[in-house]
Amino acid sequence: MVKLCVGADDVGDLEAWQKRLMKRHPAPVHHTRMVPKQMGQLLDGGSIYWVIKGVIQVRQAFTDIREIEDRGGRRACELVFDPELIAVDPTPKRPFQGWRYLKPAEAPADLQADKAAQDIPPDLHAKLKEAMVW
Template sequence: MTIHMVKLCVGADDVDALADWQARLLKTLPHPVHHTRMAPKRAEEMLDGGSIYWVIKRAIRVRQRIIDIRTVPDDAGRDLCELVFDPVLVRTYAQPKRPFQGWRYLKPGEAPRDLKSGEAAIDLPPSLDAALKNAGVW
């Protein structure tokens, strides 16, 4: 069964900032990566089609497919978890998310839908986005 990960995208004000950060990584690496202290216990399920859903400005706004999870040493020789992503950023409908530390698992049924090809990504405030969805407008 596939499981996803959700994580705050610290330091990014929008999806373009995340794209710029990862473009810089791609100058020296074959794929974008992110390091965490704790390795997911459900790594096999994440590698079975799972994605990382990035929270930017208090809402999930974009995802990337996770293509590998491996252990790498840090500068002090301690083990870190390295998450390796497909470089393609897939915009999603904004889904409000409160701040949290670290990362969390996200069940497929709880993940926001991808925006359709050619569909404009409007960065509405999460409260307005939720109100529009509840009203059946969005």
């Protein structure tokens, strides 16, 4: 699943937001109105890929997806994540609303801790990647 991380300027903002959430919850959560139709696949090793400033930068594994009622009594959803943020190969992503499913073959690869690309700011890395012509 791909989701815009609205209001975050960098991965540090996402991390700080989730740490604040974990003062009230045992794990990071995100509330949304729609319940994913592909819930089974998401819970079977799936992740949410966060788009920050137009670039997919990190992912988090799903630990649970709960159907809940919002304050108005309407059906809603609580997405629960593993707290670990895993850096991925920065990949440009155009703006969109809500969330989108991401085919496994299209998911950005995880960055290894020793990979030199981590030294390049994600937005620059994404622009370089976009400019590459094979």
